[in-house]
Amino acid sequence: xxxxxxxxxxxxxxxxxxxDQAAEFGKHGNRAFIVTGKTSALKSGAQADTEEALSMLSxxxxxxxxxxxxxxxxxxxxxxxxxxxxxxxxxxGIGGGSPMDAAKAVALLAVQDLDDASLxxxxxxxxxxxxxxxxxxxxxxxxxxxxxxxxxxxxTKKNLSHESLYPKAAFLDPxxxxxxxxxxxxxxxxDALSHxxxxxxxxxxxxxxxxxxxxxxxxxxxxxxEIDHARPVSxxxxxxxxxxxxxxxxxxxxxxxxxxxAMGYALTYHRNxxxxxxxxxxxxxxxxxxxxxxxxxxxxxxxAMSFGNVExxxxxxxxxxxxxxxxxxxxxxxxxxxxxxxxxxxxxxPAPGIADIKRLYKxxxxxx
Numbered sequence: 235x236x237x238x239x240x241x242x243x244x245x246x247x248x249x250x251x252x253x254d255q256a257a258e259f260g261k262h263g264n265r266a267f268i269v270t271g272k273t274s275a276l277k278s279g280a281q282a283d284t285e286e287a288l289s290m291l292s293x294x295x296x297x298x299x300x301x302x303x304x305x306x307x308x309x310x311x312x313x314x315x316x317x318x319x320x321x322x323x324x325x326x327g328i329g330g331g332s333p334m335d336a337a338k339a340v341a342l343l344a345v346q347d348l349d350d351a352s353l354x355x356x357x358x359x360x361x362x363x364x365x366x367x368x369x370x371x372x373x374x375x376x377x378x379x380x381x382x383x384x385x386x387x388x389x390t391k392k393n394l395s396h397e398s399l400y401p402k403a404a405f406l407d408p409x410x411x412x413x414x415x416x417x418x419x420x421x422x423x424x425d426a427l428s429h430x431x432x433x434x435x436x437x438x439x440x441x442x443x444x445x446x447x448x449x450x451x452x453x454x455x456x457x458x459x460e461i462d463h464a465r466p467v468s469x470x471x472x473x474x475x476x477x478x479x480x481x482x483x484x485x486x487x488x489x490x491x492x493x494x495x496a497m498g499y500a501l502t503y504h505r506n507x508x509x510x511x512x513x514x515x516x517x518x519x520x521x522x523x524x525x526x527x528x529x530x531x532x533x534x535x536x537x538a539m540s541f542g543n544v545e546x547x548x549x550x551x552x553x554x555x556x557x558x559x560x561x562x563x564x565x566x567x568x569x570x571x572x573x574x575x576x577x578x579x580x581x582x583x584p585a586p587g588i589a590d591i592k593r594l595y596k597x598x599x600x601x602x
Contacts, residue, residue, distance in 0.1 A: 239442040241484055243366075243377045244403040247477065252280070252367065252405040256287035262363040262402050263324030266295040267317040267344075269337040275299070275328040278369040278410040284328060296320045301329070301336045304391065304502060304509070306384045307350055310336055314343035317362075324363040327401075330422065331373030331382070331509070334366050338381035338399045350387065358396050366401040369410045371475035372422025372510055374429055374483015376404035384503065390572055391499040400487075406480060408473040417508075419467050420554045423475050425510030427454050428494055428517060429482035434535050435524050437583040438489040446485045448538045453478035455539025458550050493586050494520050496576035497594065500569035511555045518548035519598040527584050560600035566592060 246255050259266065266288055268281070275281035281297075288295045298313045317325065317340055325344070327337025341361035342348070348358075366376035375381075381394040411419070433439060434447040453474045460471055498512035507515070521544045525532040532544065541547045561569070570591045573579060579586065586594070595601075 235441060237440055237442060239440075239488060240397065241377060241400070241487060243401050245377065245406065245480065246403065247406040247480070249407055249409050251407050252283045252287060255405075256290060258403050258405075259287055259293060259326075259365065260291045262365060263322070264293060265320065265322050266293050266324055266326055267320055267322035267340070268295055268297045268326045268328060269301060269313055269340050270297065270299050270328040270333045271301045271303075271330075272299055274330060274369045275333070275367075277413045280328050280367050280369050280407070280410045284326060284367060295326075296322070301333045303332050304384045305332050305336045305339075306386055307353065308386070310339040310343065310383060314340045317344040322362065324365065326365045326367065328367040328369065330368065330370035331375050331425075334368065334373065334375035334401075335381040335383065337364055337366065338375075338401075339383060339394055342394075342399065350385070354385075354392050354394055356396065358398060360398050364399070364401040366404040367410070368404070368406060368476070368479075370414060370418065370422040371408075371411050371472065371479040372425035374426065374479050374486065376401055376406065377480055377483040378487040380487070390503055390576070393577060404480075406476055408469065408476045411472045411476060412469065416463065416467070419472075419475075420461060421508045421510035421514070422479070423454070423458060423461070423510070424514035424517075424551070424555065426450070426475065426479035426482045427458065428498075428510070428513035429486045429491065430454060430478070431517065431521070431535060432492040432494055432581075433482065433485035433489045435528070435531055435583065436489040436492055436581045438581055440488065443485045443488040446481050450478045450481035450485065451535060451538040453481075455541060458554065459540070461554065490581045491578045492520075492582040493573065493579050493591065493594070496573045496579045497569070497591065499576060500572050504565070504569070514551050514555045515557055516594065516598045518544060518551060519594050521547065522597075523586070523590065523594060524583075557599065560602050561595060562602050566595055566601050569595060
């Protein structure tokens, strides 16, 4: 067996973990720059706990709360300029995937001037140390070397990736997710599901990633079946979702994602569909596509989730993220062409061509 596995982030998981182990911040620098959005860090209590921890350690800090959903390169450059102005020596990302991904790019641009092309290609210097505090259960960014940014020039999302972008530490407190609206809880949970499934079915899957994804899927399947519009999401489910999201992040850090993410980026950029929902709308047809070629792999994933077949999974997803629209012919053509330019397509087994991608879009979303 040949195997390579690397996951250097120190994970601290549990209720009150940030306050209980605040000393971790002091290991990574003396001047902190907090990168976050407008609301989630405040509403969740994560920002208050972080500020309290830094004050207790007498670490000066500055907050940048201007991260937009699906942050653009221009958005990141503004934050990085402020980090340099403050002379920060470590970065703290608080929030969902957007603030954590933004924090990674800020950590890189705070030590190195890179034009837009070089930002996604390198070469890179070592960034400032990064600490991640997730407030959603879905992205897994706290344990990956990826920063997903929106490139307005190419009208798509792009993956900035380098192993130096792994956070040094991550504080995962399920209580930070308790204030999430129902739709955000659902969309982020489906994002985690997408990560786990894509990693498990990836051409780059290995023994370690498979072990991790099967556990993530074992947790996610029952959680998705339990989540219901009619009742609040329990703390137990939120705890399992956050742990599963982390596991799925650890898995894609080894394998990357597949055509699902590549196709979902176009839906997010051009249709403003939440990233997790965009992926979720495609998952059922993706599983059918893979089933045609590798039925035993699909059955193994379904069994881990406690679903009898792809159709059972599809019914759960339809209930959680209903879709009552369709694509135009021009959107179908444009989205399919753009999908082929995304790096993660090559991780799909079997590799889809343009006809396969169009067929997946049509069957998943319909065409006017």
